[in-house]
Amino acid sequence: MGKNYYYVRVETLKGDIIDFQLPNDLQAGMRAYRHEHPQDWEELFRDALINIPSSAYTKANNYQPMIRLACIRKVFTQKKQQRRRSRGQFLTRENWSQRGVTHFFESACFIQHDYSRWNQCVLLCDYARWRYRFRIKK
Numbered sequence: 001m002g003k004n005y006y007y008v009r010v011e012t013l014k015g016d017i018i019d020f021q022l023p024n025d026l027q028a029g030m031r032a033y034r035h036e037h038p039q040d041w042e043e044l045f046r047d048a049l050i051n052i053p054s055s056a057y058t059k060a061n062n063y064q065p066m067i068r069l070a071c072i073r074k075v076f077t078q079k080k081q082q083r084r085r086s087r088g089q090f091l092t093r094e095n096w097s098q099r100g101v102t103h104f105f106e107s108a109c110f111i112q113h114d115y116s117r118w119n120q121c122v123l124l125c126d127y128a129r130w131r132y133r134f135r136i137k138k
Contacts, residue, residue: 004077006030008045008086010052010070013129017073020052020086045075049096049130051087051111051123067119069111069126089113096127097134104131 006022022030034041050072055065067087089111096107108127112120 002079004031004079005081007076007078007082008050008072009074009076010050010086011073012052012068012070013126018052018070018084019082020050020084021082023085023088025088042075044092045072045090047093048072048090049111049127050090051113053087064116066122067113067115069123069130071130087113096131 006027007019008022009017009019011017030041033044037044048071049069051067052070053065054068055061057063057065072090091107091111104127108124111127112123115123
């Protein structure tokens with residue numbers, strides 16, 4: 001029996017649905033989490049926000065595509081790997097939906113990681129838009 005690889009199906013702010021394999025540094029953690037929570041392991045990522053590359057890594061973008069924030073709609077496993085991978089920064093729904101300006105900026109700093117200033121601004125706007133959508137749905 002081969003290894004399972006963890007994937008997420010995300011929705012972008014534009015409404016596109018895309019599947020990404022989780023990066024290698026999250027694979028072992030997901031296996032351990034699934035082992036500890038066999039009945040509800042998918043709930044960890046339900047409606048979580050995760051950083052994704054908005055385009056391929058190419059020479060034209062200096063192998064640094066714009067990173068955007070997407071909402072996870074489903075987590076699943078497959079036996080095969082793919083090249084399209086998310087980034088490792090994510091916020092669970094319980095985290096990103098908390099109220100408060102201080103919490104907002106602490107979470108924003110986490111998802112902004114060490115990206116360029118411009119990309120950090122884009123991620124901050126994406127985060128604010130997801131929070132706004134969440135409030136509208138309530």
